[in-house]
Amino acid sequence: MTRCIASAVLACLFLLSLPAIAGEIYSNGPINGTSDAWTINFGFIVSNTFTVSAGNSTITGVSFGAWVYPGDVLESAEVSMSSDALGGGTVYFDQVVDFTQSGCSANQYGYNVCVETGAFTGPTLGNGTYWLNLQNAVVNDGDPIYWDENDGIGCTSPGCPSMALGNNCINTPGYQCIGSESFTLTGNNQATVPEPGSMVLFGSGLLSVVGILRRKRQAARRSASGYFIRQHS
Numbered sequence: 615m616t617r618c619i620a621s622a623v624l625a626c627l628f629l630l631s632l633p634a635i636a637g638e639i640y641s642n643g644p645i646n647g648t649s650d651a652w653t654i655n656f657g658f659i660v661s662n663t664f665t666v667s668a669g670n671s672t673i674t675g676v677s678f679g680a681w682v683y684p685g686d687v688l689e690s691a692e693v694s695m696s697s698d699a700l701g702g703g704t705v706y707f708d709q710v711v712d713f714t715q716s717g718c719s720a721n722q723y724g725y726n727v728c729v730e731t732g733a734f735t736g737p738t739l740g741n742g743t744y745w746l747n748l749q750n751a752v753v754n755d756g757d758p759i760y761w762d763e764n765d766g767i768g769c770t771s772p773g774c775p776s777m778a779l780g781n782n783c784i785n786t787p788g789y790q791c792i793g794s795e796s797f798t799l800t801g802n803n804q805a806t807v808p809e810p811g812s813m814v815l816f817g818s819g820l821l822s823v824v825g826i827l828r829r830k831r832q833a834a835r836r837s838a839s840g841y842f843i844r845q846h847s
Contacts, residue, residue, distance in 0.1 A: 639671050640664040641798040642776045643769035645679030647727035651760030652780055652792060654691060655751040660761050660780045661699040662746050662794050665773025666739045670804035673736035678797035679762030681725040688713045688730050688759055691751040695737060699779040701747045706737040743773060765793035
């Protein structure tokens with residue numbers, strides 16, 4: 615019994631040493647690549663909502679679908695997260711992020727549709743809905759680059775599909791009425807790991823139980839030993 619409890623204590627102490635678990639924070643579904651796409655350089659901004667549902671989630675990466683001309687490579691883009699579209703309201707993060715391009719395949723319009731992946735030290739956000747904004751993208755030869763529209767088809771995250779807005783809508787000045795884009799946010803979900811204080815209290819309680827059981831077992835052994843001696847003296 616005491617060995618089992620001691621093992622549990624060691625497991626708790628091990629959990630205390632683990633970092634928060636990295637994983638998917640929000641996804642608006644897979645890349646479409648055949649419908650439409652929207653410019654994220656030359657002064658254009660595209661915004662999509664995302665929902666944090668587990669609380670205390672630190673965003674550390676983003677990947678999205680991009681349409682590029684054959685041979686073009688996305689080098690960097692300005693990534694921001696805000697309370698309102700187009701980087702308005704409270705800005706929680708705003709940084710130029712380097713991207714790695716992979717998984718490219720040609721579509722029917724002659725573009726390469728690629729996965730663009732960037733890593734950064736982002737904000738820690740509580741439960742709620744926020745806006746992801748992409749702009750000022752830099753391509754190796756200066757060409758335009760486009761964020762793939764997927765309308766959130768196939769998304770499974772709480773709060774999906776995303777709402778989307780941009781700054782080049784003709785009919786609505788300052789906005790574009792578009793479907794949402796393909797992207798995934800990754801990071802550390804602090805809610806998946808017990809609070810350190812709670813783990814310490816739990817471990818302390820288990821250690822106390824171990825001590826009590828050990829003292830009782832030692833007392834029982836001494837009592838049994840004394841009885842044996844008296845019966846045979």
